[in-house]
Amino acid sequence: MSEPTPAHHDDPGDSAPLTCATCGHRPDPGHEATARLTWSRDTTGAAVSWTCDRCSREHLRSIEGKLDPVWW
């Protein structure tokens, strides 16, 4: 019937500490849920690293500068 649906899945990545791998920034307590949506999560094997929204924007810019235009 109607059992209470868990609000979130048991994603191991969700328990990873939110720290920007680039600048070391951490979201304020209470803002972590928002950060999970706006930050970039990079999963390398079992390790999960986060990049804050500001760094991902900077990162994107540098990636676009290096990327071969054909990639797009």
Ligand SMILES: [Zn+2]
């Ligand atoms: Zn950052």
